[in-house]
Amino acid sequence: MDYDQKMKNRVSRIEGQLRGILRMMEEGQDCRDVITQLSAARSAIDRTIGVVVSSNLISCVRESEENGDNQTEEMVKEAVNLLVKSR
Secondary structure, three states: OOOOHHHHHHHHHHHHHHHHHHHHHHOOOOHHHHHHHHHHHHHHHHHHHHHHHHHHHHHHHHHHHHHOOOOHHHHHHHHHHHHHHHO
16 A cells, blocks of 8 residues: 555654653643643544545555456455454
8 A cells, every 4th residue: 555645744743742742741741731632642543544544445445446356345344343443
């Protein structure tokens, strides 16, 4: 699978969030603020997982249709399983 620049940018932003959280911890910031930022990072990761899985599913379905494989149902099941496991 090819990961487009938008996906990579999402991960870079998450990386920045995590670095900021670590800095907050090192500075002894209030735990409520740290938890708020950790929750935001977790949400960003969850959204990124969804984007990656859906993009991969679309790509696989197109490829399957072009090759006449007709494995769409199995691919959807696998994508759903990936999303469930990520929770």
